[in-house]
Amino acid sequence: MYDIAIIGAGPAGASAAIFTARAGKQTVMFESNKGMTKRAWFENHYGIAEIGGPDLVDIGKLQAQKSGAELKEETVQSISPIDGGGFELTTDGSSYQAKHILFATGVLTDLAESAGIATKPGTEPRIKTVIDVDAMGKTNIDGIWAAGTVAGVSVHSIITAGDGAKAAINIISELNGERYVDHMMMKS
Numbered sequence: 001m002y003d004i005a006i007i008g009a010g011p012a013g014a015s016a017a018i019f020t021a022r023a024g025k026q027t028v029m030f031e032s033n034k035g036m037t038k039r040a041w042f043e044n045h046y047g048i049a050e051i052g053g054p055d056l057v058d059i060g061k062l063q064a065q066k067s068g069a070e071l072k073e074e075t076v077q078s079i080s081p082i083d084g085g086g087f088e089l090t091t092d093g094s095s096y097q098a099k100h101i102l103f104a105t106g107v108l109t110d111l112a113e114s115a116g117i118a119t120k121p122g123t124e125p126r127i128k129t130v131i132d133v134d135a136m137g138k139t140n141i142d143g144i145w146a147a148g149t150v151a152g153v154s155v156h157s158i159i160t161a162g163d164g165a166k167a168a169i170n171i172i173s174e175l176n177g178e179r180y181v182d183h184m185m186m187k188s
Ligand SMILES: Cc1cc2nc3c(=O)[nH]c(=O)nc-3n(C[C@H](O)[C@H](O)[C@H](O)COP(=O)(O)OP(=O)(O)OC[C@H]3O[C@@H](n4cnc5c(N)ncnc54)[C@H](O)[C@@H]3O)c2cc1C
Pocket: 007, 008, 009, 010, 011, 012, 013, 030, 031, 032, 033, 034, 035, 036, 037, 038, 039, 040, 041, 042, 043, 044, 045, 074, 075, 076, 077, 104, 105, 106, 107, 108, 111, 147, 148, 149, 150, 154, 155, 156, 157, 158, 160, 161
């Protein structure tokens, strides 16, 4: 069983995966190649002068994989709870088990709705529906979290990536039973 399954490997999902994998949590990302970020050109992402969306997404996924996350290029079609805890995720031909699930599905909320996750109207331009989360990124179902566009934050990559990182740190902290921080020092 994975510690965390992340649905969506755009800025929110891959950013979360970098943190959970670096924390030693068994992490799997699912990606269906329907993200909005590949259509964008970025000049407002702190620390990056300019970059095309396809490069940003590819670098993010590679960074998550280098950190230890697995990437499955599969569409998650259903989620169901497992007796005794955790969830089963079903894709086109396979099934996976995870203790926690993070939705980072961008504009897509159909899977969340079919799994009984509470949604609400979006507030950001062109975002009709979002998953209802608390300040930690938790949904109405214990063990299921959401981050990024689908969690209702402002639709800018630095914010969606940061929101994914925030949710990941909260999940890691819950798994560890204490607040988590991931800092490294300059090598001299
Ligand atoms: C044309 C355009 C221009 C933009 N320009 C800018 C800009 O200049 N600056 C800026 O900051 N932002 C810009 N943005 C917004 C930016 O792309 C988003 O804010 C942000 O990157 C969204 O990240 P995300 O991870 O929330 O969603 P996404 O990048 O959409 O990622 C969600 C991922 O979830 C996957 N997914 C969904 N459902 C499933 C499923 N069931 N199974 C598996 N995978 C699934 C999708 O394939 C997708 O890759 C622009 C957006 C567009 C469309």
